[in-house]
Amino acid sequence: MMIACLPGDGIGPEIMAQALRVLAALDLGIETAIADVGGTAYKKHGHPLPPETLDLARTSDAVLFGAVGDPDCDNLERHLRPEQAILGLRSALGLFANLRPATMFKGLEHMSALKPEVASAIDLLIVRELNGDVYFGEKAQRVLEDGRRQGFDFMSYAEDEVRRIAHVAFRAAQGRKGRLCSVDKANVLETSQLWRDVVIEVAAEYPDVELSHMYVDNAAMQLVRNPGQFDVIVTGNLFGDILSDQASMCVGSIGLLASAALGERQTGKGTFGLYEPIHGSAPDIAGQGKANPMAMILSLAMLLRHSLGLEEQAARVEKAVSRALADGITGADLGGSAGTSEVGDAVLERL
Ligand SMILES: NC(=O)c1ccc[n+]([C@@H]2O[C@H](COP(=O)([O-])OP(=O)(O)OC[C@H]3O[C@@H](n4cnc5c(N)ncnc54)[C@H](O)[C@@H]3O)[C@@H](O)[C@H]2O)c1
Ligand SMILES: CC(C)[C@H](C(=O)O)[C@@H](O)C(=O)O
Ligand SMILES: [Mg+2]
Numbered sequence: 587m588m589i590a591c592l593p594g595d596g597i598g599p600e601i602m603a604q605a606l607r608v609l610a611a612l613d614l615g616i617e618t619a620i621a622d623v624g625g626t627a628y629k630k631h632g633h634p635l636p637p638e639t640l641d642l643a644r645t646s647d648a649v650l651f652g653a654v655g656d657p658d659c660d661n662l663e664r665h666l667r668p669e670q671a672i673l674g675l676r677s678a679l680g681l682f683a684n685l686r687p688a689t690m691f692k693g694l695e696h697m698s699a700l701k702p703e704v705a706s707a708i709d710l711l712i713v714r715e716l717n718g719d720v721y722f723g724e725k726a727q728r729v730l731e732d733g734r735r736q737g738f739d740f741m742s743y744a745e746d747e748v749r750r751i752a753h754v755a756f757r758a759a760q761g762r763k764g765r766l767c768s769v770d771k772a773n774v775l776e777t778s779q780l781w782r783d784v785v786i787e788v789a790a791e792y793p794d795v796e797l798s799h800m801y802v803d804n805a806a807m808q809l810v811r812n813p814g815q816f817d818v819i820v821t822g823n824l825f826g827d828i829l830s831d832q833a834s835m836c837v838g839s840i841g842l843l844a845s846a847a848l849g850e851r852q853t854g855k856g857t858f859g860l861y862e863p864i865h866g867s868a869p870d871i872a873g874q875g876k877a878n879p880m881a882m883i884l885s886l887a888m889l890l891r892h893s894l895g896l897e898e899q900a901a902r903v904e905k906a907v908s909r910a911l912a913d914g915i916t917g918a919d920l921g922g923s924a925g926t927s928e929v930g931d932a933v934l935e936r937l
Contacts, residue, residue, distance in 0.1 A: 587616045590646035592623040596867025597877035598652025604879035604930035605886045624668035625656025634671040647853045648893035651862035681847035683754040684714040688833040693912040697838035697920050707814025713755040714826025718747045721823045748784040755820035756792040765817035767798045769805045839919040840865040841878025844885040855895035861885040875925045878917045906936040
């Protein structure tokens with residue numbers, strides 16, 4: 587078994603180091619290989635996703651990804667920007683299903699942006715489509731006849747793209763509380779009308795799952811008003827991006843939310859995937875040793891579960907994180923004073 591580790595930019599390498607300490611402590615005999623990605627790769631190799639990095643990811647059993655994004659690169663042509671690396675990996679590796687769980691950890695209710703009694707009910711999974719939508723449609727800027735500049739991004743979903751993510755979401759709901767909420771903007775967008783029609787067609791194959799539909803603006807409000815109503819949410823690429831950052835503050839911090847990006851390729855022990863925190867490279871705190879590494883460590887747990895079939899080890903890592911939180915070990919993002927490596931120490935002690 588080989589894991590490709592792509593630390594990336596900003597806090598990426600800092601949090602990756604803690605996840606790799608946890609992996610080493612598990613002593614599973616798994617090989618790791620590290621490669622450059624993002625702004626770091628651009629500065630060294632002239633491209634945010636060098637061919638060697640993509641090859642390494644392709645030939646691995648799973649990819650552990652830190653974060654990309656570098657303010658020095660914000661004025662580069664779009665195809666050279668660090669963010670293109672993660673979009674390129676998701677697309678080239680066919681990782682269309684993004685699982686973003688948000689669960690309230692015991693003892694952290696007071697850190698939620700919501701009232702503790704509202705926050706304590708949060709146990710939801712956002713299933714975000716990851717290979718389509720306005721992210722991957724044609725985009726450009728042009729000058730109109732009257733001289734005004736115009737920018738456009740083409741939003742689309744084909745029915746097979748909706749169908750395959752709907753199946754992932756229905757199956758996820760079957761393994762949880764059996765409730766699926768499809769979030770769209772069908773009152774305005776044709777893309778969303780097709781999305782809703784196809785989700786309803788797929789629902790016929792899952793009579794044991796209770797399907798509901800919600801407009802995205804209402805969903806954003808309901809996530810704050812009564813997040814306990816949600817079990818599984820399935821939504822498109824853009825809405826899923828936004829709602830998952832919002833869900834993170836409902837459970838206390840963006841430094842807690844892990845994710846799995848899965849496709850169809852099987853590894854023999856599970857499904858090939860890329861695992862990363864939902865947050866970015868956090869340039870505002872990079873290099874200060876205060877980033878929360880828990881989302882990264884929990885992403886490693888998801889990797890062990892989904893790609894390597896190591897459920898027991900995954901649960902062990904998750905339990906160590908929740909015990910550290912229950913014991914009050916938190917960094918600045920959660921009102922505490924522990925630094926990145928102290929949080930790592932605390933998780934290791936509890937493994
Ligand atoms: N998958 C990715 O690699 C990814 C995801 C999101 C954003 N980005 C990129 O990251 C860069 C910064 O973006 P942004 O500032 O909008 O979002 P961000 O998620 O990097 O940071 C938002 C805020 O959350 C804080 N934060 C994030 N992760 C944290 C952690 N682990 N511990 C403590 N605090 C944390 C940051 O300090 C910042 O105040 C941009 O270049 C963006 O494009 C990359
Ligand atoms: C960096 C960016 C391309 C990415 C996205 O929008 O998918 C990020 O925000 C995420 O949530 O993983
Ligand atoms: Mg995002």
